[in-house]
Amino acid sequence: MIVIEDLWYTYPGRNEPTLRGIDLTIEEGEFVLITGPTGCGKSTLLKMLNGIIPHESGGEMTGKVNINDVNTADSCMMDLAQLTGLVFQNPDDQIFSTVVEDEIAFGPENLCFSKSEIDRRVLDSLEMVGMSDHRYAQTSKLSGGQKQRICIASMLAMMPGILVLDEPISQLDPKGAADVMHTIRELNRKLDLTIVLVEHRLHEIAHLVDRIVVMDEGKIVLDAPISKAFEHIGLFHSLGLRIPETVELFHRLGYDRLPLLVDDALDMLGKQSGCNTVPLYESSDYPNEQCNRGDPVISITDVWFGYEKDTMVLKGIDLDIHEGERVALMGTNGSGKSTLLLHLSAMLKPDKGSVEIMGIDTGSKGPYSFASKVGLVFQNPDLMLFCDSVEEEVRFAPSNLGLEDPVQMAGNALESMSILDLRLDPPQALSRGQRLRTAVASVLSVQPKLMLLDEPTTGQDKLHIEQMMEHFVKNDNTLVFCTHDVETAIRYATRIVVMNEGTVLADGDSRGVFKDVEVLERASLKQPCAMQIARSLGLDAFCVDELVEIL
Template sequence: MIQVDISSFTYPGKSGTALQNVRLGIDPGECVLITGPTGCGKSTLLKCINGIIPHTSEGTLTGDVVVNGVNTKNASLPVLAKMVGLVQQNPDDQIFSLTVEDEVGFGPENLCLPIGEIEQRIDTALGQVGMRAYRKQSVNALSGGQKQRVVIASILAMQPDVLLLDEPASQLDPKGARDILSVIASIHSETRRTIVLVEHRIHEVAHLVNRVIVMDKGCIVLDADRDQVFKNHIDLFYRLGLRLPETIELFYQLELEGLPLTAEEALFALREEQIPGHPENGSPFGGSDPKTTEQKTTCPDSAVRMENIWFAYEDRNWILKGIDLGIRRGEIVALLGNNGSGKSTLLLHLCGILEPGQGDVSVFGRSIRGMRPESLVGEVSVVFQDPSLMLCCDTVWKEIAFGPHNMNMQRPDLEKSVQNALKVMTLEDERSRPPQSLSGGQRLRAAVASVLSMRPRMLLLDEPTSGQDRRNIIRFMEHLKFLSTENITTVFITHDMETALSFADRIIILDDGKIIADGDPREIFLDFDILNRTALQAPQSITLSTRLGLSPCLCVNDLARQLKPAVAHA
């Protein structure tokens, strides 16, 4: 089906190779996970398989990729599109039609198929992703998860033998991510298509795949059956800073047999081992009723005050509905909620990009209503969800220096600030590269570095850990913790529940434009009514500890410590 024999691939302007000595074969019907640290070459490998490299992407490729007996070097992209379909991270990068049916039908139309067959392919593809009811809908009216389903349907309508997916759920809320992964599982079970999935969030996709390929620095360092990988190579994942399912980590630390991928599987296995939990200042799952912490909207050390904020875009539907919120200086606040709940809209009010229809926003003691956003430069910096909107310079170094330069920062301070941002975001080796040539995860880190270098008093970050491996997430979030000791405030949006639980001082959950929960992370994740209402999922460590009758554990290490005496006794 797929044979890859690549000696090297090098991007222009980059001294090192993006891929080197990559050799692998993928059989028909396999579902394969490719994972590894950010920037290790995963997305580049996918582009080689579907022919974007070498046909449209600049660089030097030495070697061959063969799909269904066809060398991708010798076939045109239209020919390859019939065999290999690629779903990218951001659905907006692939959608350009006005309606769902136009988008899904675009590919078959370009194959010059009969109208009847085009109609049949549209109907079948939309049915496979659960979107038949949206056939006549405008794509602009769809949620992020629905758009990603449309992209998958548009690929399926081409009836390729191979489906490549590059972190397809990275920009979706937990429910949207679960829905997309369920669609992928159904496609594989029903059609037996070959699926190659690139993903950092191994814990979310491990149950889908039968084989795992791990890459590092452009090379394949492990290629084996999924169960063998998790049984015999856990140390490699730790060494590369990759995130495993917490259940796998737990059993590894407890030295127990078994490879549970879900909390339910872990609970069953623990009970089979006769390892019950022992109540310890906690109650069984479902028995707690924590109250959200009431936050005052005014306080002497206030960084932000929002009073009765209402906001609507041009369609006049209210996006924010009566928001009252206070944030203290030095706090790290995580905003959670489903796509469309108002998180990004709220964030953009804190830097003056959006102005409320009603109410007032104050930042560091002064109202910003009517102020131009640039007047807050140096005090408030924002990183958008799509980092490409922020990157405009021809090298990473110039990008990170752009803000300090325009703030007239003295040269010695500028160089020190840029160097520190490069180090924090692990971009020192990429300083001379064009930002747009970086991987998606690296571009995001470059955007974050470009605001860290300005040393603002408040950071506003929209999905700052998207597409990042575990090591980079921990390094960055620990830096935010350090900044908080210097009274730097951080407000970040995330769909990563583990990061929110581990690093936020406070969690705010939005639903339908309203704050429905606001408080301590541990208490928020024990409020099961709120979690059910918003379809958010607590991390496995919280779920397991409470269902075992233990005190709630914020991480798998805490849970392992609590369970070790019971394991030793058993």
């Protein structure tokens, strides 16, 4: 269905090609996962499949992309849109209607379906992504994850022969991600829909796909059926990619067979004599990092807030955040995490209650008053990038605030976010992961006392997530970050605040919170696979390292 031969592509204004001799054939009904380090060319390759490149992009393309025997370069985008539906990496690049229903009906309307058929497709696709209650909602008022679900629904409503998805679950809560991916897998199986999907969260979806393609520096470096892909585990490690915890665990334990699912892993371990008799570890045996209870950097008292008068989004939040804490805000899409984060930088003010930042009530202050003390990175980094080069972007805040050595400060931030080599690039010509790191560097450059990051792991490979978080740990930054990434939260947060429908459902260290199955269920969270395995075996371990040590 898709045949790509010797494909090379160079973006306008670039000297070096982004794609370097791609050969790839995908059969009808296959479910193919494409992964690779940030900036290796995954999104660029996807844009080839619906003709955005070369028709909208300019640049220099050689080689061939055929979809259903149609050469994309010789076809028009209208025709290609009927063959291939592309879900964009950034929902804001895709959504253009003001109302959810119109957004989803747009595709089927243009395919000239009857009114009743369009209605049916709108209802069905909303149900598939768990958004039936939001049919008449305004798209601008949705949370990031809700927007991402609408983008997926709008493509499902068209039912193209090939569904191409660029990091479709990067902003979804773990339960939502599992449900949506399960639905996509069902469609793939039942309707023989061809799926091409780019994702860094491959540990959550590897068990669903038929085949994995790994890219690096514009080339395909591995193309293998899922049953064989992790025989090349060294490649995944060397490229800094995530792999399922079950695979990592069994590799470390010295097995040849590497299971993708917890149940398979347990079956295999059950055959091992003695593993159930390993004595239980006490939680206190672990070097569980204690929260540094210094001065409160943030004090939130009985905060209520609604974007509209009659609908409260935050409902009586009380929270103190202390110096040196790294707090992960977690919970279902739409539970109020970003809204709370915006209060911590004075971007939003409570309708009732108070927020104090370093002892100053935000009620009478604008966000600029806190600009040198609080650094906020939005969920969509594109909203923050406006300069001509990465370096200017990162230098802007220290220059604007009149700080002493903006050039040096920018240099340090560029280095700590590993984007020094991109400093002359225009931010808009970077990959999503690179843009996000630029946005983080642009606030890090003023060395704020408090860093607020809205989903800093989206679009990032494992290596860059670790580098970023290690930087905050090393510098003892006070950090509040919204995330759906349970492994990162467990590893790096000193404290987890779980939100549910505008209230705080749980607040504690990660080990306590992730043991509470009822809280996890209500907040659409899941225990990481290593923890699920450990608990089924009666062991008290939270990550692969600990489980390997015990087993």
